[in-house]
Structure formats: C-alpha cells, structure tokens
Amino acid sequence: MTARAKPFQEATVEAATAALQGGNPLRRFLVADEVGLGKTVVARDTLSAMARTARRFTVYYITSGLKVADQNKAELLRFLDEESADAALSKIDRVGLIPFEPSGPRKLRLYAFTPNTSFCKSQRLYGGKAVERAFISLLLDRIYPGLANDFPYGYIENGATSGWKAACTAAEERIDHVSQRFIASYGRALRTEFGMPARRAILEAVHNTRPGHSLGRMRKALAHAALESTPPDLVIFDEFQCYRHVRSPEDDNPLAKQLLRGKESAAPPPLLLLSATPYRFFAERWETIAGIAPHAELFELIEFLGGERVRTEAEAQFRKFGDLLHLIGKLPSDDRGTPISEARTIKRGLETLLVPLMSRTERPPTDHAHEPPPPPVPI
Structure with missing residues (x-):
C-alpha cells in the first residue's frame, strides 16, 4: 500500500x-x-x-x-x-x-x-560486462570498420568464456534498436576520449595499456554518448x-x-x-586542525544549489546572525529586544533565500519518548 x-x-x-x-x-x-x-x-x-x-x-x-x-x-x-x-x-x-x-x-x-x-573515476576503469564489450565491438565495426580485427586475440572478450557467445547474441539482437544519432554520438565521444586521429589512438591504447583500462575508456565514451x-x-x-x-x-x-x-x-x-547529512554539522578539534570546516562545506553546498550570488548573500547574513547571537548572549535581558528583532529579520531573510534550494525537517528534540519537547528559543 x-x-x-x-x-x-x-x-x-x-x-x-x-x-x-x-x-x-x-x-x-x-x-x-x-x-x-x-x-x-x-x-x-x-x-x-x-x-x-x-x-x-x-x-x-x-x-x-x-x-x-x-x-x-x-x-x-x-x-x-x-x-x-x-x-x-x-x-x-x-x-x-x-x-x-x-x-x-x-x-x-x-x-x-x-x-x-x-x-x-578515470583511475578505476575496468572492462565491465561482457554484453557491454560485445556492443562496443559492434559499434566500433560500424564507426571504424575492421579496427577490432587489429586488436590482440581475445582482447574484447577480456577473459569471458562461456558467457561470451550469449553476450554477442544479445548485442546482435539489439544493435538494430540503436539510432544513428547515438552511433554518431559514440564516435564523437571516442574522439574526445582518445584524441585524433581516433582510429590510430584507440589502437595505440589497446596495444600499450592494460586491457581493463583501455576497455574502460571505451565504456566511458559509451556512457558519455548515452548521456548525450x-x-x-x-x-x-x-x-x-x-x-x-x-x-x-x-x-x-x-x-x-x-x-x-x-x-x-x-x-x-x-x-x-x-541526504540527511549533506555536510558535516560540526568538527572535532583534530578535524579542524586537519582543515575540515563544516561551515565552509555548508556554503559550498549552497553555492552548488543556488550559485555564487546566493552563497555570497548567505555567508553575509549568517555572519550577521552569528554576531547578533553572540551579542544577545552578553547583554542583560532588558537590553536584548532590538538585537532579537534584528536576528528575527535576518532569520526570515535566510529562509526566503534558502527555501527555494533546500528543506530540512527534524523530529522535536526530547530526552524521553513520552516527554513533551522543550519550548522553542524565541528568535
């Protein structure tokens, strides 16, 4: 349900x-x-x-x-x-x-x-599924006829044995579903990945690097073309x-x-x-020494979500808000009215700025399941 x-x-x-x-x-x-x-x-x-x-x-x-x-x-x-x-x-x-x-x-x-x-990542490339390599073989034959014939024996198979025939059959049955647009896109992706002239560059990579890496580059080009x-x-x-x-x-x-x-x-x-934890909410002293700054991660995230202008505005407003909180903590109760009012205004401004980018909902804080949550801080 x-x-x-x-x-x-x-x-x-x-x-x-x-x-x-x-x-x-x-x-x-x-x-x-x-x-x-x-x-x-x-x-x-x-x-x-x-x-x-x-x-x-x-x-x-x-x-x-x-x-x-x-x-x-x-x-x-x-x-x-x-x-x-x-x-x-x-x-x-x-x-x-x-x-x-x-x-x-x-x-x-x-x-x-x-x-x-x-x-x-580029350093973690590998040969992938047998059916992927079978598709790549058919695509290479359409883009660069005869190129795969110059690969070392068993190169495309990459160790596949009993499953290779089934992979080739599946690829041959589905290759007709592939559009000419995608084939052209794969050709462009190969040229971007291996350089020009691509036919020669692919052949050099095949002969001069380990199979998993060069096949992985062909798979990476395949994924680029699919995304495109x-x-x-x-x-x-x-x-x-x-x-x-x-x-x-x-x-x-x-x-x-x-x-x-x-x-x-x-x-x-x-x-x-x-993500419940999109950035580190706080850092231990040893983490701070190591260069981990939770507030910096927050602002990097804000920039990713909303752009540089939003980040700049958020940094400025959070700084003002923090300064006001410090001031409120130092003032006598009777003198807190104006800074609390200013803090509320900044808080509403930050909400207006960030609501189009993110949402965060939390359970009410409580020490015991049957106790009511404490009253909110009046800011």
Whole structure:
C-alpha cells in the first residue's frame, strides 16, 4: 500500500517541484530531512508531479549501492498502478546500455544506477560486462570498420568464456534498436576520449595499456554518448553526501560532472538531492586542525544549489546572525529586544533565500519518548 505524504512532506514536494521546474534557475533542490522522515516519499511525489504533464519522462535514480537501489527504486513508482510501475522500471543497470534497450510506448522510464557501475573515476576503469564489450565491438565495426580485427586475440572478450557467445547474441539482437544519432554520438565521444586521429589512438591504447583500462575508456565514451543522446529529465541522487567530492573542480569523474553540470552549452537536468547529512554539522578539534570546516562545506553546498550570488548573500547574513547571537548572549535581558528583532529579520531573510534550494525537517528534540519537547528559543 502506498504511504500517503504527511503535511510536512507535501510542503517539501511543493517547494522541490517549484525549484526543479525553474523556481531555482539551476533547477537543484536538496531534501535534508532527518533519517526516517520519508525522503523517498518526497522524491516519489516530486517525480509524480513533474512527470504528470510530460509526454515522455526519463529518470535516473543514483545511489551508493545496489542494496539501497533495489530497496527504493520500486518505492519511487508507487504512485503508479502495478502494471504501469513494472513497465516503467528498467532492468538496465548502467548508463552505457540505455541506447540498446528496446523502445516502447512507455511514458515514464526509471533507471537505477550506482557510481561503481556507471560513473567510475578515470583511475578505476575496468572492462565491465561482457554484453557491454560485445556492443562496443559492434559499434566500433560500424564507426571504424575492421579496427577490432587489429586488436590482440581475445582482447574484447577480456577473459569471458562461456558467457561470451550469449553476450554477442544479445548485442546482435539489439544493435538494430540503436539510432544513428547515438552511433554518431559514440564516435564523437571516442574522439574526445582518445584524441585524433581516433582510429590510430584507440589502437595505440589497446596495444600499450592494460586491457581493463583501455576497455574502460571505451565504456566511458559509451556512457558519455548515452548521456548525450538520452538525457534524463530528472536525476535523483540518494545519499548525496557520498558525492561531495564530485562538486570539486579537481575531481576526476567526468561522467558524474556531465550529469551534474551538463555538457558544454547544454543545461544540466534537474537534480533532486536526498541526504540527511549533506555536510558535516560540526568538527572535532583534530578535524579542524586537519582543515575540515563544516561551515565552509555548508556554503559550498549552497553555492552548488543556488550559485555564487546566493552563497555570497548567505555567508553575509549568517555572519550577521552569528554576531547578533553572540551579542544577545552578553547583554542583560532588558537590553536584548532590538538585537532579537534584528536576528528575527535576518532569520526570515535566510529562509526566503534558502527555501527555494533546500528543506530540512527534524523530529522535536526530547530526552524521553513520552516527554513533551522543550519550548522553542524565541528568535
């Protein structure tokens, strides 16, 4: 039975949908509700709201592991009847295989991926599934006829034995589903990945690097081409704290960056981020010495969600708010009225600034389950 959204979840869905449909120019929204408060329900109803009026709608659901993906991907489609949900949920488990999926009259399509299978860093490249390599072999033959014949014996198989024949059969059966647009896109991705002239560069890589790495580069190009030819209409990042590093300009994960930031002049897709701990809320002294600054992580997150202007404004207002709190703590009770009023004004301004970007719901603080929560601080 589908869990109905509670009022606080409905409010979050409304804010998230507005942000992802353009209320936030960057089309990013963070749901940072406390663990157990139903972030998946919010994601489900946001997806439902966004897909409702679309002719076709593609969703990437990305999480840190297969266990979480298997648990939540069906929950995201609970707003559909069972037959429609089964039709909408793809069995494809990596981005590069999307173009080989048979087309159908489906309005909604949801793919569940993990970083290890679809968004590996350059130094972690590997050969992938046999069926991926079989597809790559067929694509190479169409783009650069005869190139694979110059590979070392057994190179594309990469150790596959009994399953290789079945992988080739599956690839040959599905290759006709692949559009010419995607084949051209894969050719461009190979040229970008290996350089020009691509045919010679690919052959040199095959002969001069370990098979897993060079095949991994071909798989990376495959995923780039898939993203370019079949862009998602919504990306849901679950446990987004696991992807903090992707926001860094130094991070070596071009596939994830393409998904987060778009490619060249193309706008990135709307991003719905789910995380109860999107940044470190505090740091121990040893962490501070090591250079970990929770407040800096917060402002980096705000910049990612809303842009540099929003970050600058948030930093200035948080600084004023903090200064006022320190002042209030030092003043006699009778002299606190004006700074408390100023703090309230700044608080409302921060809420106005950040509500289009994020939502955070917590359980009322209490030491014992049956005790009422303490009264709120009057600021």
